[in-house]
Amino acid sequence: xxxxxxxxxxxxxxxxxxxxxxxxxxxxxxxxxxxxxxxxxxxxxxxxxxxxxxxxxxxxxxxxxxxxxxxxxxxxxxxxxxxxxxxxxxxxxxxxxxxxxxxxxxxxxxxxxxxxxxxxxxxxxxxxxxxxxxxxxxxxxxxxxxxxxxxxxxxxxxxxxxxxxxxxxxxxxxxxxxxxxxxxxxxxxxxxxxxxxxxxxxxxxxxxxxxxxxxxxxxxxxxxxxxxxxxxxxxxxxxxxxxxxxxxxxxxxxxxxxxxxxxxxxxxxxxxxxxxxxxxxxxxxxxxxxxxxxxxxxxxxxxxxxxxxxxxxxxxxx
Amino acid sequence: xxxxxxxxxxxxxxxxxxxxxxxxxxxxxxxxxxxxxxxxxxxxxxxxxxxxxxxxxxxxxxxxxxxxxxxxxxxxxxxxxxxxxxxxxxxxxxxxxxxxxxxxxxxxxxxxxxxxxxxxxxxxxxxxxxxxxxxxxxxxxxxxxxxxxxxxxxxxxxxxxxxxxxxxxxxxxxxxxxxxxxxxxxxxxxxxxxxxxxxxxxxxxxxxxxxxxxxxxxxxxxxxxxxxxxxxxxxxxxxxxxxxxxxxxxxxxxxxxxxxxxxxxxxxxxxxx
Ligand SMILES: Nc1ncnc2c1ncn2[C@@H]1O[C@H](COP(=O)(O)OP(=O)(O)OP(=O)(O)O)[C@@H](O)[C@H]1O
Ligand SMILES: [Mg+2]
Numbered sequence: 225x226x227x228x229x230x231x232x233x234x235x236x237x238x239x240x241x242x243x244x245x246x247x248x249x250x251x252x253x254x255x256x257x258x259x260x261x262x263x264x265x266x267x268x269x270x271x272x273x274x275x276x277x278x279x280x281x282x283x284x285x286x287x288x289x290x291x292x293x294x295x296x297x298x299x300x301x302x303x304x305x306x307x308x309x310x311x312x313x314x315x316x317x318x319x320x321x322x323x324x325x326x327x328x329x330x331x332x333x334x335x336x337x338x339x340x341x342x343x344x345x346x347x348x349x350x351x352x353x354x355x356x357x358x359x360x361x362x363x364x365x366x367x368x369x370x371x372x373x374x375x376x377x378x379x380x381x382x383x384x385x386x387x388x389x390x391x392x393x394x395x396x397x398x399x400x401x402x403x404x405x406x407x408x409x410x411x412x413x414x415x416x417x418x419x420x421x422x423x424x425x426x427x428x429x430x431x432x433x434x435x436x437x438x439x440x441x442x443x444x445x446x447x448x449x450x451x452x453x454x455x456x457x458x459x460x461x462x463x464x465x466x467x468x469x470x471x472x473x474x475x476x477x478x479x480x481x482x483x484x485x486x487x488x489x490x491x492x493x494x495x496x497x498x499x500x501x502x503x504x505x506x507x508x509x510x511x512x513x514x515x516x517x518x519x520x521x522x523x524x525x526x527x528x529x530x531x532x533x534x535x536x537x538x539x540x541x542x
Numbered sequence: 543x544x545x546x547x548x549x550x551x552x553x554x555x556x557x558x559x560x561x562x563x564x565x566x567x568x569x570x571x572x573x574x575x576x577x578x579x580x581x582x583x584x585x586x587x588x589x590x591x592x593x594x595x596x597x598x599x600x601x602x603x604x605x606x607x608x609x610x611x612x613x614x615x616x617x618x619x620x621x622x623x624x625x626x627x628x629x630x631x632x633x634x635x636x637x638x639x640x641x642x643x644x645x646x647x648x649x650x651x652x653x654x655x656x657x658x659x660x661x662x663x664x665x666x667x668x669x670x671x672x673x674x675x676x677x678x679x680x681x682x683x684x685x686x687x688x689x690x691x692x693x694x695x696x697x698x699x700x701x702x703x704x705x706x707x708x709x710x711x712x713x714x715x716x717x718x719x720x721x722x723x724x725x726x727x728x729x730x731x732x733x734x735x736x737x738x739x740x741x742x743x744x745x746x747x748x749x750x751x752x753x754x755x756x757x758x759x760x761x762x763x764x765x766x767x768x769x770x771x772x773x774x775x776x777x778x779x780x781x782x783x784x785x786x787x788x789x790x791x792x793x794x795x796x797x798x799x800x801x802x803x804x805x806x807x808x809x810x811x812x813x814x815x
Contacts (some may be wrong), residue, residue, distance in 0.1 A: 438615035
């Protein structure tokens with residue numbers, strides 16, 4: 225897994241409008257002046273690759289935590305409206321309020337947390353009911369999406385460019401300045417989540433069984449949900465809601481890690497790989513250039529449809 | 543001597559009270575069976591005693607301390623609980639599920655030890671599921687699955703073990719096997735066992751102490767000889783019955799009397815026309 229991610233990074237660093245010889249890339253990274261390659265590698269491709277990895281890890285981790293906690297693959301933050309909440313707030317701030325930069329990102333984080341609270345509040349009934357939460361979340365997500373579409377349809381041309389990235393997610397124009405807040409969030413919140421891996425696994429046995437095994441249910445759920453929402457919101461604020469990365473990473477990681485092991489680390493790596501490769505495909509392998517979210521969206525949508533059909537057959541959400 | 547007791551316990555879900563001012567003592571080192579009609583509050587009582595549910599009044603005491611004040615993980619090392627309907631995660635293997643029993647013995651950073659391995663191996667052997675260790679839990683029969691959950695609770699190695707209907711889904715052979723297993727555990731390790739059972743005869747046979755619950759209160763408690771009476775069964779279950787001595791154990795044995803087929807009916811005889 226890790227090797228795949230490293231290979232992906234190498235690939236993105238080497239490829240641009242023109243190929244840079246791998247040796248030149250290494251020399252640039254080592255701090256040497258290489259005419260014609262320094263700018264492309266250090267200022268364009270490296271921040272882009274770093275941001276892809278960090279955002280991917282955040283989405284992957286956050287998504288897997290939600291799916292584990294709610295025992296449902298559909299319960300990913302990009303399906304139940306948390307990413308949509310962050311996007312809607314950002315689009316509104318850019319188009320209507322004329323904000324830009326860090327203020328937009330902060331608002332997006334706050335909105336992600338707020339929507340999470342709203343969904344959990346609405347779904348709460350003597351505890352969290354997964355299926356209820358998912359239906360409410362999908363509804364709220366649809367409302368937010370239509371709001372985004374409405375705002376964009378009335379957006380003046382100058383703000384459209386900036387606002388559009390909030391629709392599908394993109395790592396275009398990544399700078400190292402964007403990378404730091406995300407790296408910090410990932411270290412703090414990701415650390416909190418990784419330390420709780422075993423508790424999360426125990427929670428899959430049902431609340432009663434987990435509590436009997438010594439997991440303080442209420443506190444543990446609150447801490448993990450808040451940490452996961454925080455991660456997703458920060459990553460969304462930086463890279464936009466890269467479609468379906470959170471949703472896809474968990475199930476793939478579960479396959480790789482095996483049913484009895486915690487999938488969190490694998491989910492982070494899968495997420496990183498999805499964003500990295502999705503961006504590479506969008507930039508270099510398709511006839512036109514597409515933002516990464518379009519590529520991951522094309523991957524995730526069929527899986528979503530498959531899960532929904534499956535839940536219809538079995539009569540319960542998969 | 544009593545390590546575990548409930549004092550004036552009231553509890554419910556939302557506004558509906560289920561347990562009403564319930565007081566009981568669990569004899570230490572003995573096997574206690576709780577019986578009662580469906581929905582009378584047996585599971586609710588067990589959930590309160592293992593602190594899965596917070597009582598609205600009263601308290602549960604373990605070794606003189608209220609369980610609400612004991613850290614969750616510390617409590618889980620002393621008191622184990624098998625809930626009525628636990629969930630097996632998709633695709634998990636028997637060995638992985640049983641390993642979860644070691645959870646309270648591990649910190650966030652501590653490693654799996656030889657003692658953990660030994661506890662899991664012992665639990666698999668005691669429940670006779672060593673052969674199933676690598677199978678998916680989804681693919682087991684109801685009875686096999688029940689033994690896997692019991693193994694998980696055994697791997698927790700607690701002095702007190704609460705079990706909510708450990709014999710549901712089991713055929714009569716496996717019911718007896720599980721109950722024998724619990725007696726073994728009780729005798730070899732001195733584990734205090736509290737279990738909810740629906741079969742009154744097995745409860746009277748296997749328990750040292752019988753508690754009959756009715757509408758959220760203890761209706762009768764004590765030795766099975768004194769608790770399992772025709773009056774108790776009528777008041778607790780609303781069923782008329784006859785009590786006879788169990789010819790093997792001498793414990794009381796209950797024959798329920800319904801409205802039909804309770805008299806020697808000549809038409810049921812082979813030689814009837
Ligand atoms: N999570 C819950 N939310 C609301 N009501 C509940 C909940 N769990 C149980 N109840 C109600 O509490 C009452 C007692 O339930 P409990 O599970 O304690 O019964 P029980 O004696 O274990 O029954 P059974 O023999 O069927 O297992 C029932 O009326 C039940 O409907
Ligand atoms: Mg019950």
